[in-house]
Amino acid sequence: MTSLAQQFQAHADYRPETLPVDTGRQLIIDAVSPIVGTEHIPLRDALGRVLAENVICPIDVPPHDNSAMDGYGLRGADLAADGPTTLDIVGTALAGQPCAASVGPGQAVRIMTGARLPAGVDTVVMQEVARVEGGRVTLAPGQRAGHNIRRAGEDLHAGQVALAAGRQIRPAELGLVASLGISEVAVRRRLRVAFFSTGDEVVTIGSAARDGQIYDSNRYTLFGMLTRLGVDVIDIGVVRDDPDALETTLREAASVADVVITSGGVSVGDADFTRDMMARLGEVLFWKIAMKPGRPMAFGRIGRHGDSAWLFGLPGNPVAVMVSFYQFVQPALLRLAGVDPLPAMPVLRVPCATPLRKAAGRTEFLRGVLSSDGGAWQVRTTGAQGSGILSSMADANCFIVLGPGQTNIATGEPVDVQLFDGLV
Numbered sequence: 015m016t017s018l019a020q021q022f023q024a025h026a027d028y029r030p031e032t033l034p035v036d037t038g039r040q041l042i043i044d045a046v047s048p049i050v051g052t053e054h055i056p057l058r059d060a061l062g063r064v065l066a067e068n069v070i071c072p073i074d075v076p077p078h079d080n081s082a083m084d085g086y087g088l089r090g091a092d093l094a095a096d097g098p099t100t101l102d103i104v105g106t107a108l109a110g111q112p113c114a115a116s117v118g119p120g121q122a123v124r125i126m127t128g129a130r131l132p133a134g135v136d137t138v139v140m141q142e143v144a145r146v147e148g149g150r151v152t153l154a155p156g157q158r159a160g161h162n163i164r165r166a167g168e169d170l171h172a173g174q175v176a177l178a179a180g181r182q183i184r185p186a187e188l189g190l191v192a193s194l195g196i197s198e199v200a201v202r203r204r205l206r207v208a209f210f211s212t213g214d215e216v217v218t219i220g221s222a223a224r225d226g227q228i229y230d231s232n233r234y235t236l237f238g239m240l241t242r243l244g245v246d247v248i249d250i251g252v253v254r255d256d257p258d259a260l261e262t263t264l265r266e267a268a269s270v271a272d273v274v275i276t277s278g279g280v281s282v283g284d285a286d287f288t289r290d291m292m293a294r295l296g297e298v299l300f301w302k303i304a305m306k307p308g309r310p311m312a313f314g315r316i317g318r319h320g321d322s323a324w325l326f327g328l329p330g331n332p333v334a335v336m337v338s339f340y341q342f343v344q345p346a347l348l349r350l351a352g353v354d355p356l357p358a359m360p361v362l363r364v365p366c367a368t369p370l371r372k373a374a375g376r377t378e379f380l381r382g383v384l385s386s387d388g389g390a391w392q393v394r395t396t397g398a399q400g401s402g403i404l405s406s407m408a409d410a411n412c413f414i415v416l417g418p419g420q421t422n423i424a425t426g427e428p429v430d431v432q433l434f435d436g437l438v
């Protein structure tokens with residue numbers, strides 16, 4: 015088997031000391047493949063899960079030709095070429111009720127939206143253009159044959175793939191599967207992701223921070239981002255800057271999870287044993303990514319055989335953790351979870367409301383506020399952009415992404431923006 019390092023070196027842009035963001039993301043996505051394991055679960059429980067098998071239509075949807083309007087059902091051939099059309103009303107077709115009427119030449123039925131078309135009907139004319147008098151209906155001129163009909167199978171037809179394996183179930187997919195009369199679906203098992211923080215200065219909320227200590231925020235942002243992705247989260251807590259504690263915890267985490275995420279201890283200033291320990295437990299690569307914030311990152315596999323897991327060693331700074339997670343970890347987790355194809359990260363181009371300073375050669379992720387000024391969208395930063403300033407994430411609704419080729423931005427210049435949220 016080729017090692018990760020060999021695999022990565024084959025990539026033309028593989029420069030571990032100044033790795034471009036896009037290259038790093040692609041290498042990681044290509045290195046991982048979907049986890050194995052399927053479960054059959056009730057439809058509603060499948061929200062957010064990933065289909066393990068194609069969903070095949072057992073029936074046509076809609077199951078019968080039906081009316082798209084409240085109005086009158088008739089034979090298109092009866093419509094006058096010019097001038098009004100008058101027809102005898104021979105019955106009523108209601109949605110969900112059988113209608114015995116059969117429509118012959120010169121005849122019409124009153125018909126409701128969703129009602130099966132009675133025999134002979136190939137056209138529906140909406141009631142807004144109809145006038146009823148003494149058992150007859152007169153339709154305004156200009157009506158078109160064949161209109162306002164929904165054909166059996168026009169949404170989905172029996173035997174076709176309604177949803178392909180790899181599709182993540184959103185509200186629309188829940189409804190689509192239900193429209194097929196299917197109450198249970200095959201989904202991939204949930205991905206198990208363990209995470210912990212490292213650092214002697216880091217304490218968990220609930221115990222008092224002593225002099226020189228700080229409260230752990232990374233386990234909370236990670237918990238939030240992971241939970242939203244729908245993975246099983248395993249919170250391992252805070253691990254001291256101690257080689258034995260780190261080794262035990264990494265081994266344990268790798269044995270219970272598919273993926274282990276750590277924060278802190280991978281930058282150059284840290285005690286080297288953190289990196290050494292990760293490297294000793296498997297094949298872990300230490301990258302300096304050409305980005306700000308979030309330069310150092312470890313990626314690889316730790317543990318042995320059945321007890322192995324993917325490892326993401328994220329930086330310690332809270333904003334760097336979030337940026338690195340969204341840019342590198344999230345796409346990898348989606349792929350591991352079986353999502354196929356991976357969703358594109360949409361990018362908008364909007365004018366920047368203020369000038370920005372930018373160094374060439376790296377990708378910068380500024381925290382932005384996208385807003386509309388009388389219908390014209392624009393973006394500004396949240397203010398101070400230090401990688402420890404978590405309020406810059408809390409105040410933002412997007413990243414302003416400045417690519418490696420970009421330098422200072424002038425007021426009004428268009429910039430790329432990645433939105434934090436869409437319709438949910």
Ligand code: AMP
Pocket residue numbers: 211212213215216228229230231232233277278279280281283284329330331332
């Ligand atoms: P490190 O990469 O371990 O040197 O950490 C970089 C910076 O992030 C230091 O200022 C740490 O105190 C801070 N940091 C590390 N872990 C956490 C955490 N879990 N929550 C908040 N800040 C952290």
Ligand code: MG
Pocket residue numbers: 212213214278279284330
């Ligand atoms: Mg540290």
